[in-house]
Amino acid sequence: MKLTLTRRYSFSASHRLHSAAFSESGNQRIYGKCANPYGHGHNYVLEVTMGGPVNESTGMIVNLADLDEFVQREVIEPFDHVYINEQVAEFRDVVPTTENLCRDIFGRLQRFSLARLERVRIEETSKNSLEMTADPEGPRKEMANNGTKRAVPD
Amino acid sequence: MIRLTRKAEFCAAHFYHNPAFSAEENRLMFGKCANLQGHGHNYVLEVTIAGEPDPATGMLLDLKELKEIIEREVMARMDHRSLNHEVPELAGKIPTCENVAIVIWNLLAPCITRGQLDRVRLYESPELYVDCTPDSRPDAGRTSGGKSA
Numbered sequence: 001m002k003l004t005l006t007r008r009y010s011f012s013a014s015h016r017l018h019s020a021a022f023s024e025s026g027n028q029r030i031y032g033k034c035a036n037p038y039g040h041g042h043n044y045v046l047e048v049t050m051g052g053p054v055n056e057s058t059g060m061i062v063n064l065a066d067l068d069e070f071v072q073r074e075v076i077e078p079f080d081h082v083y084i085n086e087q088v089a090e091f092r093d094v095v096p097t098t099e100n101l102c103r104d105i106f107g108r109l110q111r112f113s114l115a116r117l118e119r120v121r122i123e124e125t126s127k128n129s130l131e132m133t134a135d136p137e138g139p140r141k142e143m144a145n146n147g148t149k150r151a152v153p154d
Numbered sequence: 155m156i157r158l159t160r161k162a163e164f165c166a167a168h169f170y171h172n173p174a175f176s177a178e179e180n181r182l183m184f185g186k187c188a189n190l191q192g193h194g195h196n197y198v199l200e201v202t203i204a205g206e207p208d209p210a211t212g213m214l215l216d217l218k219e220l221k222e223i224i225e226r227e228v229m230a231r232m233d234h235r236s237l238n239h240e241v242p243e244l245a246g247k248i249p250t251c252e253n254v255a256i257v258i259w260n261l262l263a264p265c266i267t268r269g270q271l272d273r274v275r276l277y278e279s280p281e282l283y284v285d286c287t288p289d290s291r292p293d294a295g296r297t298s299g300g301k302s303a
Contacts, residue, residue, distance in 0.1 A: 001256070001259060001286055001287070001288060001289065002286070002287045002288070002289055002291075003252060003255065003256065003284060003285070003286055004284065004285045004287075005251065005252065005282070005283075005284050005285075006282070006283050006284070006285065007281060007282055008280065008281040008282070009281075049285075054250075054252050054253070054256075057172055057174060057175075058170075058172070058183060058184075058248065058250070059170070059247060059248030059249070059250035059252060059253045060248075060250050060252060061252055061284075063183070064282070065185060
């Protein structure tokens, strides 16, 4: 049996879909109202799914306090209440579609060392969502679950 | 392959406490969840069965039967109960969402007579859920949603 844990977060940000590679009319044709020059915003919902063994002494795949702290620092702080195109360095030259956002956030969350990232799902609105899953064929970080950064008593 | 999901909701109390830890260690590790007086949640359970529909009935598993199984195995044990004190299957375990989901999986799996148990999803709150799935889950393709707007 395989077990995963999913936690839901949210952040609010503005963006504009526009690429310097296209003409103005090209941008309008491809991105429509999303290309409007002053941008627009969304309440994004982020679902983070973690997998790995359940630690015997805590009963947890991952201590939520550790996960929340990491997601807060790596994703919520840089993305919440900002204009993504200008204020998140990775999107200076990358169009902040939900696809690209999902890939960027997946990369950030993959650095979490206390459990294995299985999936990132982003809802841009309640109608649109994108998800990225860890490659099942790819290298797997096998980990012993020491459970937490919080001191585990011996 | 078809997947059928039935939803149920139960309300239960729990707290996190490992007797091997000191009171201070329990508080550090489990935060507010270590309060020995307990606290509660409205748990939402989604049970998914996978298989092929019976050509005679058009059903994968009679929903009434699935409802009865969930009622008997899960609701009768856990609804309006203390998971720490009143559920024998959780005795000696910390009733985290992970451990409760594993217990539910183990209770339901032998009762599914048509198709197979494909997923147990247990929401502790709208912001947190755990999925139990078989080690190999055939045909569980990746999904992706709509286009950016």
